[in-house]
Amino acid sequence: MSEHDSNLEPPVALRESLVRGYTPPTAPSAIDAAVLAAARRDFDRSRRRRRIWLTAGPLAAAAGLALAVFVMWPTTPPPGGPRAGLLAAGSNDLNADGAIDMLDALTLARQVASGRGVDLNGDGVADSRDVDALARRAVRLDGGAS
């Protein structure tokens, strides 16, 4: 069934009748003025807020950094310490090829389609949401490290 199938294309006369019938009365031009004036007010407010941030921001950042260095320097933990929150890289590598990518998502999608699959998001069922979760992890810029 292609998009240009005649069974899917309303004939011109039907289209014209529907367009005529479903065209609302012309909106008063005051509505344009109201929407656009509200938008301009909003943009102006945001601009004023940003100007304040632009003035105060660099000073605050510099002070914050100086304070952070002063406070944190002596107690910074040594490198190589434990890194909590990392998922086991192999847990979603369904095809066991050492990488988590769209082929794992495809493997899971096929399993789900045949009524099997792994419940990755912990909601108690293996379904398309698990496929989505795995696919989204596969395309993460950080490689799905967290």
Place this chain on the structure above:
Amino acid sequence: MSDRSDTELLFRAGRGDAAAFEALYMRHRDFVHRVAWRFCRDESETLDVLQDVFSGLLRQASRIRLTGRLTTYLYPAIRNAVATRRRKDRPLKFGEVPERLEVADRIPENLAPELHAALESLSESHREALLLRAVDGLSMDEIGAALGIPSGTVKSRLHHAIQTLRGQPALQRLWEP
């Protein structure tokens, strides 16, 4: 500005470009007005919804991740805006649980009686697919994105709607060359 894509205009509007927002408004105002009118009781409510939709768009411009035409975002936004207004119109009684408010469309009285009756005989979902295609000119994929359904389902609904109308003897003239 008028030759820019929705994606670009939305991106610019999200960064504070008022001209980009104005261009988006002028491009999609008629669509929002027309669709809102289908779901609203009168013109006054329609215009309120139109303002609600664009004010929502303005607030969310920097957060919307557009993956198609803006109409696919606007259609559900219009329905939500109508539902939100209706909910405000009917305050909950103490202890009452808010139900999911369905927004029904209305069939204009100025249509020819036989076309009016034929549209009335369609389910709302079939009528919705037909109108998005015939009146608003959306593609199958865009209708699917706007309604949150696969484009195969859109084709099936559209096919059913057109076949139903085609089967009405009083509407045969619409198929004549």
Place this chain on the structure above:
Amino acid sequence: MMKAALVLLSLVLCMLGGFAGQGQPEADRTTLRRSVEPSPAAPPAPRFEYVDVYVDCGDKPLAAWQVELKAAAGKASIVGVEGGDGVYSQAPYYDEQALQHERVIVGGLSTLAPEQLPSGRVRVARVHVMIEAEAEFGVTVMAAGLADGTRFDASGSIERGQAPGANK
């Protein structure tokens, strides 16, 4: 306790600075009228283009694909991602963190039967980009697979275009 308070205070100050850093360039902070007619002193406005991403899979049916699209930092940034053609016309998977940055990983899959899957040079996605300085894009196919999940080698290519009205 005192130290914790100081750490908290320094974090808050750093965050304030971070928010300020997100302020947009002067050229964008214009009023309605001025942005219609930019002043001659304003820096050149960024240009918007799209990059169509293709996976060439020869005669093999493409059931899953994943590509990385990259531009030189500071010259182009990604502003939107759309689907490609046919089976892959729906919006693909991508990391929203890529938006407003120069690198994105995009992927898609289909569980259709092999005979319904596309082969040859398949347009899998359209990436909208904002160009701030002349930028070259590179595409790498990270994965391509058959319906049974078998990985195969495929090449990637791009086509750039400037059709602002394309998704009006």
